[in-house]
Structures are given as C-alpha cells and as structure tokens.
Amino acid sequence: MSNFSFQCQARCCDTHARAGTFYTPHGIVETPRFMPVGTLANVKTVTPAQLKETGAQMVLANTYHLHLQPGEDIVERAGGVHRFMNWSQPMLTDSGGFQVFSLSEMRSISDEGVTFRSPRDGQMIHLTPERSIQIQNALGADVIMAFDECPPSGVGRDAVEKATDRTYDWLKRCIQAHGRSDQALFGIVQGGEYLDLRAEAVRMLADLDLPGYAIGGVSVGEAPEVIDRVVQATTPLLPENKPRYLMGVGTYREMVRAIAAGMDLFDCVIPTRLARHGSALVGGDRWNLKNARFREDFTSLDESCPCYTCQNFSRAYLSHLLRSQELLAYTLLSIHNITELVRFTQRIRSAIFNGTFKQEFAQWLVPIE
Structure with missing residues (x-):
C-alpha cells in the first residue's frame, strides 16, 4: 500500500x-x-x-x-x-x-x-x-x-x-x-x-x-x-x-x-437530501426556503459563504424556484449545502492548527442527551 x-x-x-x-x-x-x-x-x-x-x-x-x-x-x-x-x-x-x-x-x-x-x-x-x-x-x-x-x-x-x-x-x-x-x-x-x-x-x-x-x-x-x-x-x-x-x-x-x-x-446524504426538500444549511440551522418570510428577502443565502449560489442569487429567488418546482433550485441548494459542510470541517481543521478548536466550537461540544 x-x-x-x-x-x-x-x-x-x-x-x-x-x-x-x-x-x-x-x-x-x-x-x-x-x-x-x-x-x-x-x-x-x-x-x-x-x-x-x-x-x-x-x-x-x-x-x-x-x-x-x-x-x-x-x-x-x-x-x-x-x-x-x-x-x-x-x-x-x-x-x-x-x-x-x-x-x-x-x-x-x-x-x-x-x-x-x-x-x-x-x-x-x-x-x-x-x-x-x-x-x-x-x-x-x-x-x-x-x-x-x-x-x-x-x-x-x-x-x-x-x-x-x-x-x-x-x-x-x-x-x-x-x-x-x-x-x-x-x-x-x-x-x-x-x-x-x-x-x-x-x-x-x-x-x-x-x-x-x-x-x-x-x-x-x-x-x-x-x-x-x-x-x-x-x-x-x-x-x-x-x-x-x-x-x-x-x-x-x-x-x-x-x-x-x-x-x-x-x-x-444530508446536504443533497435537504436540498431536495427545499432546505438550506446556514450557520448550523436548517432553513426551509418555502417559508413566506423568504419570498421578498433579496439578500444572499449566507453573505459569508463563497459558493456559487450565495454569490449570485437571493433567498427570494431560491424561494421562487422551489415554489415553482424548478429543478435549478435543487442544484443551487445542493451546491450551498455541500459547501457549508465542507467549509465547516475546514474551519475545524484550521482551529486545530491554531489551537482554538475547543474555544471556537464549544457550542457543538456539549454532550448529546
């Protein structure tokens, strides 16, 4: 090997x-x-x-x-x-x-x-x-x-x-x-x-x-x-x-x-499965883009995210695609959700190198009950 x-x-x-x-x-x-x-x-x-x-x-x-x-x-x-x-x-x-x-x-x-x-x-x-x-x-x-x-x-x-x-x-x-x-x-x-x-x-x-x-x-x-x-x-x-x-x-x-x-x-399978159900991963939360609050929200999905979806489309547009059952919605949400989880583990990697893992991710280290 x-x-x-x-x-x-x-x-x-x-x-x-x-x-x-x-x-x-x-x-x-x-x-x-x-x-x-x-x-x-x-x-x-x-x-x-x-x-x-x-x-x-x-x-x-x-x-x-x-x-x-x-x-x-x-x-x-x-x-x-x-x-x-x-x-x-x-x-x-x-x-x-x-x-x-x-x-x-x-x-x-x-x-x-x-x-x-x-x-x-x-x-x-x-x-x-x-x-x-x-x-x-x-x-x-x-x-x-x-x-x-x-x-x-x-x-x-x-x-x-x-x-x-x-x-x-x-x-x-x-x-x-x-x-x-x-x-x-x-x-x-x-x-x-x-x-x-x-x-x-x-x-x-x-x-x-x-x-x-x-x-x-x-x-x-x-x-x-x-x-x-x-x-x-x-x-x-x-x-x-x-x-x-x-x-x-x-x-x-x-x-x-x-x-x-x-x-x-x-x-x-979480990132693509959530996308097919109209949900986005943002900062640890799951957002249902079909909710009414997104219909006139013209901000990007996540301003800190470098993915193609966040750099080019608004929450309102994503909500429109989902309500219209357009296949593009699933692609755009999948791109973002995969990027989100990959970036999350990348941030953990950087924190380990920097000696700040326990401090930066304390909210997620709480025991699961």
Missing part, C-alpha cells in the same frame, strides 16, 4: 482532535473532512465541476447500487469510476453491506454471504465478501470498504455479537480476495451499542494492520446519545497512525464531537 499514507500534522491540547493529510493515488484528503455521497457515481443534481468548487476532496459511490445499475463491468470498461463520472480526485466505495442488510424482507444471511432479491428486476443475487471486493476492484475507487454485517438497532446482544464475529471473519476473506495495491481496504468496526464488543472488534481489526478503519452501524436507528456514546468510547481505541472514518454521520454536533474524539472522515 505504498500509494497510501496518513500523516497527523496537528493535535488539540484539550481533546483528541487532530488535523492530518491522507495521501491517495488520486490526490490528498485534508482531515478532518466531510465527504459528499455520490451513490450512483454522481452527487445528486451537481456536476463534477460544481462539486469541485464546493471544496470537496473525496466522494463516495455505492457498490450495491452500481452493481445493479449499470454493472461494474461497464464501469470498468469505461476506465473505472473516476473516469466514468469524470471525477479526478479521491473516491471511496462502500461494500454494499448496509444497503443489503436494509432489505430485511428480501434477503437471507449465512456465514457464506447474503442472498437477496434485486429490487430492480427481482433477480436473486448472492453477495459474498469475495464478490463485494471483486466488484469494488472493478470499480477502481481509491478506498474500498470491507463487506460487513450491519445489525439493526434494537436487536439483542446475541445477534449483535454474532454479526460482529461474522464481520471479522468476512474481513479476513476480503483481505484474501483483494487484488489491487492501488486501492486501500478499510475495515469496519461493528458491535452495536455494546462498548465491550466495540473494543474487542477494534483489537482484532488493529492486529490486521489495515490502511484505515471505520466505525459502522451507528446510523441505523439508534438515538443520538447512543451513537455519541459509541463514538466517544471507540474512536480513541483505533490505531493513531491510520485514517479514521465515521460512516453515515454529517450533522454539526455529531461531527464536532466525533472530531474531538479523534475521528477524521465523515459522509452523509
């Missing part, structure tokens, strides 16, 4: 927060960093050029969805997912595990893998750790994720323990199946809300000396305080010399508190 390395460049004296650089074959990722989600090799309603202007450095794509459509063979023949979607910077693909396990009424699980019925055409598909890695090798992202079992919230300890053990067994099979040195395979820590299971999973995964580690299974229905407790306890146990990725989390407080625990990377 000579193409990959992680360097910690600054630490917070009061917390475990750190600022670093993750080096990949397609460029660097400055951490901590928010990563936009591009499920089907596109971030919804945003072009790659627009996405680059938001400050995004690494983008996600989804193994499960790309396998179903258009198929990894087509992406591979196109030159890989970077060329297919015309994105030249780092990319990550998840394993498809979360999506498969969310199909609770359409799949069956065994130690061998998962069998499920395609929601597209009804075809039966068998996905194993080896098959997940084969698909991700064909897609060609810089970072690929191990195939894991993501137990749903609310199941008992026995089920979570079984899923955690199976995730570890599957990880070893993923390592054996992985065939490309230009792709970093990250392991995923499972264990539900049971901190002892999480700690034991970290110990076993760390012994495998992987290029990076992720905490999974924390955005599957748990209460925010449960997620926070797991993240606070588990993150400091992860290897310090490797990048740490918190999967599926992207709210301000969750990210700040996770960064304070030592986390580096985040992804979430």
Whole structure:
C-alpha cells in the first residue's frame, strides 16, 4: 500500500482532535473532512465541476447500487469510476453491506454471504465478501470498504455479537480476495451499542494492520446519545497512525464531537437530501426556503459563504424556484449545502492548527442527551 499514507500534522491540547493529510493515488484528503455521497457515481443534481468548487476532496459511490445499475463491468470498461463520472480526485466505495442488510424482507444471511432479491428486476443475487471486493476492484475507487454485517438497532446482544464475529471473519476473506495495491481496504468496526464488543472488534481489526478503519452501524436507528456514546468510547481505541472514518454521520454536533474524539472522515446524504426538500444549511440551522418570510428577502443565502449560489442569487429567488418546482433550485441548494459542510470541517481543521478548536466550537461540544 505504498500509494497510501496518513500523516497527523496537528493535535488539540484539550481533546483528541487532530488535523492530518491522507495521501491517495488520486490526490490528498485534508482531515478532518466531510465527504459528499455520490451513490450512483454522481452527487445528486451537481456536476463534477460544481462539486469541485464546493471544496470537496473525496466522494463516495455505492457498490450495491452500481452493481445493479449499470454493472461494474461497464464501469470498468469505461476506465473505472473516476473516469466514468469524470471525477479526478479521491473516491471511496462502500461494500454494499448496509444497503443489503436494509432489505430485511428480501434477503437471507449465512456465514457464506447474503442472498437477496434485486429490487430492480427481482433477480436473486448472492453477495459474498469475495464478490463485494471483486466488484469494488472493478470499480477502481481509491478506498474500498470491507463487506460487513450491519445489525439493526434494537436487536439483542446475541445477534449483535454474532454479526460482529461474522464481520471479522468476512474481513479476513476480503483481505484474501483483494487484488489491487492501488486501492486501500478499510475495515469496519461493528458491535452495536455494546462498548465491550466495540473494543474487542477494534483489537482484532488493529492486529490486521489495515490502511484505515471505520466505525459502522451507528446510523441505523439508534438515538443520538447512543451513537455519541459509541463514538466517544471507540474512536480513541483505533490505531493513531491510520485514517479514521465515521460512516453515515454529517450533522454539526455529531461531527464536532466525533472530531474531538479523534475521528477524521465523515459522509452523509444530508446536504443533497435537504436540498431536495427545499432546505438550506446556514450557520448550523436548517432553513426551509418555502417559508413566506423568504419570498421578498433579496439578500444572499449566507453573505459569508463563497459558493456559487450565495454569490449570485437571493433567498427570494431560491424561494421562487422551489415554489415553482424548478429543478435549478435543487442544484443551487445542493451546491450551498455541500459547501457549508465542507467549509465547516475546514474551519475545524484550521482551529486545530491554531489551537482554538475547543474555544471556537464549544457550542457543538456539549454532550448529546
């Protein structure tokens, strides 16, 4: 894995927060960093050029969805997912595990893998750790994720323990199946809300000396305080010399508190999903631009924001587009929301370098209750 390395460049004296650089074959990722989600090799309603202007450095794509459509063979023949979607910077693909396990009424699980019925055409598909890695090798992202079992919230300890053990067994099979040195395979820590299971999973995964580690299974229905407790306890146990990725989390407080625990990377569908519902992220608040108070508000969405939307359009115009159901509204709001979350993590990074993280982000460091 000579193409990959992680360097910690600054630490917070009061917390475990750190600022670093993750080096990949397609460029660097400055951490901590928010990563936009591009499920089907596109971030919804945003072009790659627009996405680059938001400050995004690494983008996600989804193994499960790309396998179903258009198929990894087509992406591979196109030159890989970077060329297919015309994105030249780092990319990550998840394993498809979360999506498969969310199909609770359409799949069956065994130690061998998962069998499920395609929601597209009804075809039966068998996905194993080896098959997940084969698909991700064909897609060609810089970072690929191990195939894991993501137990749903609310199941008992026995089920979570079984899923955690199976995730570890599957990880070893993923390592054996992985065939490309230009792709970093990250392991995923499972264990539900049971901190002892999480700690034991970290110990076993760390012994495998992987290029990076992720905490999974924390955005599957748990209460925010449960997620926070797991993240606070588990993150400091992860290897310090490797990048740490918190999967599926992207709210301000969750990210700040996770960064304070030592986390580096985040992804979430929040910015584009909110945009499709007519909402903008401004200073930590969510504004519904369909509200009457914006109809004659001719100021920019956020005067401090450098994004294309804020520099060129008013709140009144955005409100008009949404009320008219014009597709441009979703593009403009997505551009702003992605920029907002990327800038938020950039500001945290600068504060860590400046030694002011705890002071500047005190309002977000309050424990989640």
